[in-house]
Amino acid sequence: MSTVKPIVPVILSGGSGTRLWPLSRPEKPKQLLPLTAEETMLQLTARRADGAAFAKPIVVANAAHADLVEDQLRAAGAEAQALILEPMGRNTAPAIGLAAIAAGAGPDPLLVMPSDHVIGDVAAFHAAVQAALPLVAEGWLVTFGIAPDAPETGYGWIKIGKAIGTGVHEVERFVEKPPREAAEAMLDSGDHAWNGGIFLFRADIFLGALAAHAPEMLVATQRSMEKARREGARIWPDAEEFAASPADSIDYAVMEKAPRVAVVPVSMDWSDVGSWDALHAISACDEGGNVCRGEGILAIDAQNCLIRAEGGKRVALVGVSDLIVVASGDDVLVLPRGRSQDVKKIIEAMKKG
């Protein structure tokens, strides 16, 4: 076993998620919002990889958010060793490629984290990371398997294979966005986990996997970094070269194809806060079961509602239950709890309109 180097956090902040519209918008997406706490999800993510075990983070973000990202990291007491500003989104595999190159393309372990998830039990997360390190040093690509508690059809699932170390297992199979029945069967099986989108691997091993399974992606990311413009910690990969990269997720492009892929199952109160319902589920409720955030909220005889009023908006409710009401800017969203996936219907209808 080789010596393990300090872990380099790689924070992926390129998302422009619309599932939390009208609060989340392209100019200020989910990860840059204080959704679950006083701090933004990006800030909470940076704090999650703070301490002696970690190097300064590499952050990959949309170029349009450079100032916001830098300001938020500074306010959280974090400083990026590199802030890679993507000229366009190419999904996660190329973004991680950029980060692996910026990290020096050597044996340093990269801890890849989406910037818009929450982890309630950070100690459990850290323990899982530590458990993975020996295998990572030996060249394994490691993902973290979230203990599932619902038959989610929108997630990627992992079948947990045989143990190859303490708390570490081979991945027997990836199952992306299964049909409902399959999800229920996997939930019942007890040997499946959700793929939480958090990864740990050596930079050189990841780039090697790109070379083997997505060579065009490797070439495009390398060329875009060679021609990158740099200013302090900011790195602007060359747009033309980066545009030549195929767009694909790390799951499809690498993890499902590479031979030595491991999973560390972990229970850590994880949530991707992928919908207003998910946010309600992880938020502290008042005695009426309501989750209210915003100064101008007046809820009379209301139960189990999620209410957000931003930017001086005032929201008054009477006599409603299980409703999601979000007022932000000039927009108001109203839908029942359990239907927040339908926000995408609204986004689609607005695009057409």
Add this chain to the structure above:
Amino acid sequence: MSTVKPIVPVILSGGSGTRLWPLSRPEKPKQLLPLTAEETMLQLTARRADGAAFAKPIVVANAAHADLVEDQLRAAGAEAQALILEPMGRNTAPAIGLAAIAAGAGPDPLLVMPSDHVIGDVAAFHAAVQAALPLVAEGWLVTFGIAPDAPETGYGWIKIGKAIGTGVHEVERFVEKPPREAAEAMLDSGDHAWNGGIFLFRADIFLGALAAHAPEMLVATQRSMEKARREGARIWPDAEEFAASPADSIDYAVMEKAPRVAVVPVSMDWSDVGSWDALHAISACDEGGNVCRGEGILAIDAQNCLIRAEGGKRVALVGVSDLIVVASGDDVLVLPRGRSQDVKKIIEAMKKG
């Protein structure tokens, strides 16, 4: 029977109703809003008393709304012979006293109309007015009895007595805001009507009734008009004198006390638009049963909702039924249909807050 003079419409526009918050606000109350049509309720009221049978209207309004009222009347092709600008509200009896004095305090018949009701069948209304005129000329105070279709506990009810002319009856009894059981009994009886707040009487007879039943009110209104400031059609009654008037409704101060009070029962698709539910009930629905008004409304899989978006607001709903959602200015109201009386709870809570 003396000769009947042209009818002087007296439009009462002093209300500052809060029951249609957040659209209706003190600075722009219900009657000055286009709630039921492209025109405002004041404009619709002015149009209702247009034509050869009518003189130019006398309008009694809150002084704060002088410009708005004048602009709206002009836009509706109406011109007030007098725009009486109350320094403060003293309820309807003193307001009508001011108008009766401005009308010359003679035998001219005054048709007193709230500015915030709608009448669907204007021909029926005009016929009822014509039916009342002979009795009015003989000195009767006439009210119009709306055929009731619900056991309303918030209205005044009238027991219809014996006929004293074609379509005109004595009022046997007034019942203000009855308990539910009494309202149901009156609804079933077939000989009760709602007091619609529309009146027809000679100016001199009304002032005489004030002298008999509310002499302090008469003196205060007379003095405030003697010392009034005038500018074109605008009349500002003296504030100190007017403030000395008791505040009371015409029903309590006069109609329930005077001896010669008649009622003309009439079916004319009347509504006081006294709540968001009432507005929903009288509005044309789309095929989903929704009443939408505002450019930025997106309703997906929504049924039987009332949705208003004013001032560039965008309201998106998915999967909700029987909901009232109103976005106006910085305020958003959400409540189920059938509970719109609870808007007053919100107003009270906001006052306390």
